Amino acid sequence: MPPRAHDLDLVDGLFQLSFRLHATLARIAAGHDLSLVQVRLLGILRDREPAMLELARHLELEKSSLSGLIDRAEKRGLVERVPSAEDRRAAHVRVTPQGRKLSRIVEDEVTAAVLTMVGGLERAEREQLTALVAQVVAAAG
Amino acid sequence: MPPRAHDLDLVDGLFQLSFRLHATLARIAAGHDLSLVQVRLLGILRDREPAMLELARHLELEKSSLSGLIDRAEKRGLVERVPSAEDRRAAHVRVTPQGRKLSRIVEDEVTAAVLTMVGGLERAEREQLTALVAQVVAAAG
DNA sequence: CTTGCGTAGTTCGTGGCACGAACTATATGG
DNA sequence: CCATATAGTTCGTGCCACGAACTACGCAAG
Numbered sequence: 001m002p003p004r005a006h007d008l009d010l011v012d013g014l015f016q017l018s019f020r021l022h023a024t025l026a027r028i029a030a031g032h033d034l035s036l037v038q039v040r041l042l043g044i045l046r047d048r049e050p051a052m053l054e055l056a057r058h059l060e061l062e063k064s065s066l067s068g069l070i071d072r073a074e075k076r077g078l079v080e081r082v083p084s085a086e087d088r089r090a091a092h093v094r095v096t097p098q099g100r101k102l103s104r105i106v107e108d109e110v111t112a113a114v115l116t117m118v119g120g121l122e123r124a125e126r127e128q129l130t131a132l133v134a135q136v137v138a139a140a141g
Numbered sequence: 142m143p144p145r146a147h148d149l150d151l152v153d154g155l156f157q158l159s160f161r162l163h164a165t166l167a168r169i170a171a172g173h174d175l176s177l178v179q180v181r182l183l184g185i186l187r188d189r190e191p192a193m194l195e196l197a198r199h200l201e202l203e204k205s206s207l208s209g210l211i212d213r214a215e216k217r218g219l220v221e222r223v224p225s226a227e228d229r230r231a232a233h234v235r236v237t238p239q240g241r242k243l244s245r246i247v248e249d250e251v252t253a254a255v256l257t258m259v260g261g262l263e264r265a266e267r268e269q270l271t272a273l274v275a276q277v278v279a280a281a282g
Numbered sequence: 283c284t285t286g287c288g289t290a291g292t293t294c295g296t297g298g299c300a301c302g303a304a305c306t307a308t309a310t311g312g
Numbered sequence: 313c314c315a316t317a318t319a320g321t322t323c324g325t326g327c328c329a330c331g332a333a334c335t336a337c338g339c340a341a342g
Contacts, residue, residue, distance in 0.1 A: 003252055010267055011255045013274035018159040020281050065300045067321055089308045089319040111144055114152045120280040126151055129273045132266060133154035139261040140161050193291060206329045208292055230290040230337045
């Protein structure tokens, strides 16, 4: 059963929106010398100090790739490695005050940009979109 | 005037959805040894044969980056360079039958995956989402 | 026609990034 | 204690994006 035309419009639309959002995020991040994956890293570290393996899983990266990412972020003073109390092989990753500050700046700029993007929607429409998007995300697990 | 809590929910939700979509696309593409930018390239070439400069603008890449991208895609037989009739400095890029076939396969898999993602929405909700998303994308220019 | 400037695309050097293989230090269970 | 598994690192490799430098071509003015 091939997908119906309306459904293709939804898929197309979602990807168009997605690419726009990513392009916006990438542009703003680049203005602060951050890559997308660095922004995602800082976002995850906002409210947790995961061990490397846990972090690798979150970012869907191989351990070795994460090692490099943390090396570079650490070198820039954005994060630090913290030895684990439970397992001496392990290290946790913590955002530094500098990293937190930069992350906040980027977040504010991105929020402003996206709100401009959805600015053409009425209040009710925005709430509708919020609810629908939340539903899709929740179902995606 | 700081953004309102509801608006933050929308921005958060949009990015969560966006990351999900990108992760899905990246995973399916990788299963066919394609990167995201290669998928985007093939998507653009689906219905046009742009000159390199035009293509670089579409993909928001520097000319030199595009040159490398086309080199690799050409090497894989997915695209070919076609000299320009109007300007001898220029080359157009055309997708090969092989590239078109691969692009279609990826597209079908991605479509199926996304339709599964939105499968929890009622028919009317899906149409609502389609319309709202289309409105945001149209306004973004 | 010639000249100077602009332009399309390529090459090169560089750094970021992701992967898998190999490795070291640590943890665990028999 | 020994064998196996595991957390994280290092290394080699290829992809990818950028900017600088370059070549070949286009264009306008003199």
